[in-house]
Amino acid sequence: MRTNTFETRSGGDLRAISTNKLTGYAAVYNSLSQDLGGFVERIMPGAFKRSLAKPDNIRALYEHDHQKTLGRVGAGTLELTENSKGLYFELTLPDTTYARDLGVLVQRGDIAGCSFGFRVPENGDRWDIRGGVLTRDLLDVELHEITITGNPAYLDTTVAVRSMEQWRKINSDRARSLEALWIETL
Template sequence: MKEIRTANLETTQGEMTLTGWPIVFDVPTTINDPDGRTYTEVIKSGALDSCDLHDSTLIYNHDENRVPLARTPKTMTFTVTERGLSMVASLAGDNQTAREVYSAVKRGDLSGMSFAFTVPEGGSSYDPATNTRTITRIAKVYEVSVVPFPAYPQTSVEARGAMQTARDEAARREALKVTTLIRLRRIVND
């Protein structure tokens, strides 16, 4: 399932270059789901060790129907560090959207980034006791977006499926414990 998360973005002097840290390791983040519930999520160091970072695009506001602002490996590079994933993107001066995005980031009108990714089976776990999802492996980063607002319903909608499954499983285990206790009491009383 493709998921989306947010991060910060900056400009650099000279060419129209954007830099940012779309993924930061070991930093708890609060995710809001569509039902108004929240949970904590942490992307662990090492989650990108076998991640596919090739053919990722930089786009505006997750609009995949527009010309990309940059693409790996030609006009955008990712570097995995101890801190997380850093990004450097060189934007084309003859692209109207690129000029608008660069100008808005430079002025501080746009400062958010978001990234779309998938987690492979077994690449995350959920602890209902702490209400925390821990991501240990990311399979692919599809795109990085410059976005006007740091809150994204897409993130919660896509993450909600995995979270709801974990919550349902925790409730099922609790119900099984109660049923087992009732049966044991009947055996002892008989």
């Protein structure tokens, strides 16, 4: 049974194209994440397709802070598109103190990362062991937000670890094999 927990992940390629407009990739496809607490993750092409079919409530935030909204698709201040590289965005910053400060920090290169917040629906991910590494492929996600962040590392792994525990229960024999392989390499 899916727990439907909220997760966040990082991406890259943030640029300021003017004092009030940012562009970049909130997610990059087919790129393995860092270790997320016993597994790695990869976003597959098309993972955002369903979300982008009805994107009006997807927002851009500053540091995953819901009090610092930067834009929303439905307002026309955030544009999201999938291309062969990943989830591309264009964001027109609001005329607020935190957004003006953010624009300056991005132009200086002090903030250069992106992230996104999502939930995984039933059958939206696939777990497998590849080369002795537990790997989660994200096939379909419910995208809720993208965020601009000064810390573009994976920010929240505790909810993803709960999903890994669910996989282990369902695939207990494979999980034991992975743990045995891990212990042998110590």
